[in-house]
Amino acid sequence: MTTPEPAPIEPAPIRLLLVDDHDVVRQGLKMFLSLDDALEIVGEARNGQEAVEQSARLCPDVVIMDLMMPVMGGVEATRRIRAAQPDVEVLALTSALEEHNVNAAIQAGATGYLLKDASSEMLLTAIHHASRGEVYLHPEAATRLVRDFRTPEMREHLTAREVLILQLIARGHSNRRMADELGVGEPTVKTHVSRILSKLELESRTQAALYALKAGLATLA
Numbered sequence: 001m002t003t004p005e006p007a008p009i010e011p012a013p014i015r016l017l018l019v020d021d022h023d024v025v026r027q028g029l030k031m032f033l034s035l036d037d038a039l040e041i042v043g044e045a046r047n048g049q050e051a052v053e054q055s056a057r058l059c060p061d062v063v064i065m066d067l068m069m070p071v072m073g074g075v076e077a078t079r080r081i082r083a084a085q086p087d088v089e090v091l092a093l094t095s096a097l098e099e100h101n102v103n104a105a106i107q108a109g110a111t112g113y114l115l116k117d118a119s120s121e122m123l124l125t126a127i128h129h130a131s132r133g134e135v136y137l138h139p140e141a142a143t144r145l146v147r148d149f150r151t152p153e154m155r156e157h158l159t160a161r162e163v164l165i166l167q168l169i170a171r172g173h174s175n176r177r178m179a180d181e182l183g184v185g186e187p188t189v190k191t192h193v194s195r196i197l198s199k200l201e202l203e204s205r206t207q208a209a210l211y212a213l214k215a216g217l218a219t220l221a
Helices: 023-033 050-058 074-084 097-107 120-131 138-148 160-170 177-183 186-200 205-213
Strands: 014-021 040-047 060-063 090-093 111-114
Touching: 014 023, 014 050, 014 120, 023 040, 023 186, 040 050, 050 074, 060 074, 060 120, 060 186, 074 090, 074 097, 074 138, 090 097, 090 120, 097 111, 097 205, 111 138, 160 186, 160 205, 177 186, 186 205
Parallel strands: 014 040, 014 060, 060 090, 090 111
Antiparallel strands: none
């Protein structure tokens, strides 16, 4: 008598916090995203202050953050959430591609930046990328960011391995995916990423990706 194989363990759904001051937008997002069994909407917020409070209470995996809101804007809320909860990823979702908002959101720690006119497939892709800590930028936002990004002066040269990891970051790879691809442990990859950010005097993986694009080490395609 053969022993039946154990049933595969289903991955836990991605926990989402929806932040937008327009009820219609939040309800529309909620209705659409609720159709995906891989996603779980754990909370909603109408402004940045509520977003910070809800994130601290609910510990979502990804916060879908509007940027232009009363009481506290999405950029400041992103900065506070990322400072208090580094494991919570923020996906900026806005209706306008304004330079100060794009740059400010990335500097605040947003992993991704998406326009509200993005396709449903693009939104789902961005959420899944963000849940894995992978960089995802709307093509128009990426083009604007790369154009305006100021390449910092390195204190030290990057090693060949660090250049490779920088290229993989620009392609949207997570630490785990890089570790699998390079045949090393995830802690080793984290160490390399930390050193790269230190050498380039950058604050986030998204800025590292922009550096790679600006320096010609990777492409937007």
